[in-house]
Amino acid sequence: MRYLSHGLEKLEKKSTSLESWKEAAQTFLKESSTQFYWTCSGKPWYPEAEDKIKPVLEMVAWELIQDCPGAGPGSKEVLQNMIEEEFIRYAEQRNFQDTVHNAVAESFNELEDDVRKKVITSLQKMHPGACEAVKAATGHRLKKIEAFVRQWMKDSMDRSYNAVKQQQKDIVFSEKRMTLLFKCLISPEGSEFSCLPRDLLHPDGTGRPPRNWKFIREAVIELVTRWQQNAKK
Structure with a gap:
């Protein structure tokens, strides 16, 4: 064989x-x-x-x-x-890749392929670093999940934001679009998988936040506010 x-x-x-x-x-x-x-x-x-x-x-x-x-x-x-x-x-890697592609397709569906590819690449490349960084996080499990999501969102969206043309930034990286993106990554519909590190879930793979988890939108607003403040400097 x-x-x-x-x-x-x-x-x-x-x-x-x-x-x-x-x-x-x-x-x-x-x-x-x-x-x-x-x-x-x-x-x-x-x-x-x-x-x-x-x-x-x-x-x-x-x-x-x-x-x-x-x-x-x-x-x-x-x-x-x-x-x-x-x-x-291997199954987790395949599920992760499929979830990232599906989430970007749903959130950035009307945008050109080049933009979607940049977002996918950023999400994939920044995920291991966020998984490693959260190991130093303190507090209960939900706090660690928040720390992971905030870190992955910051690293991946910053990378994507800097990779697209200036005139595209506000259109591509709207609050609504990024909120939907991370909802699809953390709690995808029709699947029990989550892009959260396995260590942050229960042993049986459950324990991801609900689809309507308010923290995601709060983290997105925090990210967009920082971009706007940096643009004024």
């Missing part, structure tokens, strides 16, 4: 620098599962194929780590958890 061969090739290239069986397993699993997921996840038969490839990945990884220091009977359960985590991560 070509997906496994990618993992084996990667493992062979890095074999001299790997220090533990976990590193060896992670190298093989990440490369193999990445190739499989992004090639097949859009196909109608994907769920069944995922169920079939997981035990194959586990079996091959188990054979590969037999001679690695520290590997033992308990390693099998660790391998299973590694595989599940990889596929959860």
Whole structure:
């Protein structure tokens, strides 16, 4: 299977620098599962194929780590958890990308493709930084969610705002448009997914704010006010 061969090739290239069986397993699993997921996840038969490839990945990884220091009977359960985590991560990445594209399409639907692409790029590039920044936030869970949304909104919209032509700024970045955008990102209709970091949600993935969450509009007004003040300087 070509997906496994990618993992084996990667493992062979890095074999001299790997220090533990976990590193060896992670190298093989990440490369193999990445190739499989992004090639097949859009196909109608994907769920069944995922169920079939997981035990194959586990079996091959188990054979590969037999001679690695520290590997033992308990390693099998660790391998299973590694595989599940990889596929959860890929699914979250795909859901994130789909949610961003859908949110921009709904909020900026009448604008030209070039503008929408800039907004999408900004949202994608600024998301990891906002996820990292919120780790230092204090207070209860909702306060941390507010801190994340404010940071991601500021970073992504500032980047987008500076990327479009001056005469387009007020049209593109209206309060109404940005409020709808972040409602669609945080609480998309017809989906249980949210672009919030997993750590800010409940273990079962629930706990996102409601669609009519007032904080989003407040954060948008705060952002627009800052832009207006900066324009007067």
